[in-house]
Amino acid sequence: MALSEIAASLYAWDLADETVERCLDNLQGLAGVNSAYLVGLMHKEKRPLHARFYPHNPVRKYYAPEDSRVYWTPRADVYTGRIKPLQSDRDFLSGTDWLDHLIGEARSRGMKTGCEISHTIIDAQIAREQFPDVLQRDVFGNTVGPFEAREAQRALPCLNNPDVQEYLVSLIRDLVLNHDIDYIQTCLVMFGSGYSASNTLNSTVASAGWSALLATTTGGCFCDSCKRKAIAEGLDWDDIVHELRHLNLVSSGRDLEEAHEAQLLRESNYSEGELLLENTALTTWLQFRRRSVDELFKLVTEAAHDARPGIDFRYNTYMAQPELAGLNFTSAFSYVDSVRESDYSDQLGTPEGVAVKRAKLMKARRALGYEKPLIAALGVRPNATSETLRNSVRAAVEAGCDGLSLGHYDGATMERLRAVTDGMRQWEGAESDWIHAPGEYA
Numbered sequence: 001m002a003l004s005e006i007a008a009s010l011y012a013w014d015l016a017d018e019t020v021e022r023c024l025d026n027l028q029g030l031a032g033v034n035s036a037y038l039v040g041l042m043h044k045e046k047r048p049l050h051a052r053f054y055p056h057n058p059v060r061k062y063y064a065p066e067d068s069r070v071y072w073t074p075r076a077d078v079y080t081g082r083i084k085p086l087q088s089d090r091d092f093l094s095g096t097d098w099l100d101h102l103i104g105e106a107r108s109r110g111m112k113t114g115c116e117i118s119h120t121i122i123d124a125q126i127a128r129e130q131f132p133d134v135l136q137r138d139v140f141g142n143t144v145g146p147f148e149a150r151e152a153q154r155a156l157p158c159l160n161n162p163d164v165q166e167y168l169v170s171l172i173r174d175l176v177l178n179h180d181i182d183y184i185q186t187c188l189v190m191f192g193s194g195y196s197a198s199n200t201l202n203s204t205v206a207s208a209g210w211s212a213l214l215a216t217t218t219g220g221c222f223c224d225s226c227k228r229k230a231i232a233e234g235l236d237w238d239d240i241v242h243e244l245r246h247l248n249l250v251s252s253g254r255d256l257e258e259a260h261e262a263q264l265l266r267e268s269n270y271s272e273g274e275l276l277l278e279n280t281a282l283t284t285w286l287q288f289r290r291r292s293v294d295e296l297f298k299l300v301t302e303a304a305h306d307a308r309p310g311i312d313f314r315y316n317t318y319m320a321q322p323e324l325a326g327l328n329f330t331s332a333f334s335y336v337d338s339v340r341e342s343d344y345s346d347q348l349g350t351p352e353g354v355a356v357k358r359a360k361l362m363k364a365r366r367a368l369g370y371e372k373p374l375i376a377a378l379g380v381r382p383n384a385t386s387e388t389l390r391n392s393v394r395a396a397v398e399a400g401c402d403g404l405s406l407g408h409y410d411g412a413t414m415e416r417l418r419a420v421t422d423g424m425r426q427w428e429g430a431e432s433d434w435i436h437a438p439g440e441y442a
């Protein structure tokens, strides 16, 4: 199959600073982009993410966004619950529906359009002040989240909280009902995966299996909504809390007996399998998280398809080890229409990085089945090289992908955009590469 969709993400401030015409000219002209989406609900994350400064923004050197703002104009009547969307207070962004702005220009070029709800949907500071009850809690009742991105000090809402679910459904309905988008994409943070090695896609060095799994006991969630749901499912919540408090202390080393036990484990040949066999309440809780995430995917896909049956609900992966956040690809992917595998390991600039990408694509392909599109992300930013990008296109071809998705234009260089087209030609990613006339090569 061909890599028929070449997508690219844009931020509202890219459009404001560079103009939508210039952004799409560059993406279309150099990388063959035929699908553009706005990161319409963006979390607090310095842009560009890896490089200190923008390579081609004519207005500013870098940008520090507000937390979890929507960059379209929300329809107030859709948001009937407690939590409402916030718009930007920055002068150069307020008052414009940046999604419609992008859609207008993209449609005039015959492109697909989409919108992404990114990692977090609630401003962390406002959540702590106004909605502390919706935040994920660890097994001792502390809020969960700042470890996910230290500089952003995130506050993660619980996926099982009814107010959070209602808000998420409203966001999706607003986008699908009121905007001319082909796909709605999300990389919403799931359950906090605890204090271990970074669980982002760019962390290619996985921590030891059992210790990463054990660290989930320092994550979420043990809030009242989770407790109610677990008890309704017939689970012994007190037993779960009792066992996981012990495991939390072993993982964190925050008491003498538990720290000693952790020392023995680290100096032993302990395994993930033993951890699960020994701790049946842990296993029960991990399965409970998985069911919770599956049900969230079901809720989201039903909301999107109720709003418009033909909408494409695209999940955007964001974790090196999604299982540590409760996400099991095989069960959750039964509720999606397509997947963007968001690996950016090409940015390591090495063949090993490309191998990591290939492995993640194979994992997603197997879980997704063969009927739904799998879109491979390409990190077109500094640290990636033209060679790793061309080889990433090869990995996408070899993993049976259906498209590419560039992340992110703001940090891309023109050379790396050209590498996408070069890689497509080299690895024959387009159907036109397979159609030739007799005598053409004589």
Ligand SMILES: [Zn+2]
Pocket: 135, 136, 137, 158, 159, 160, 161, 221, 222, 223, 224, 225, 226, 227
């Ligand atoms: Zn919870």
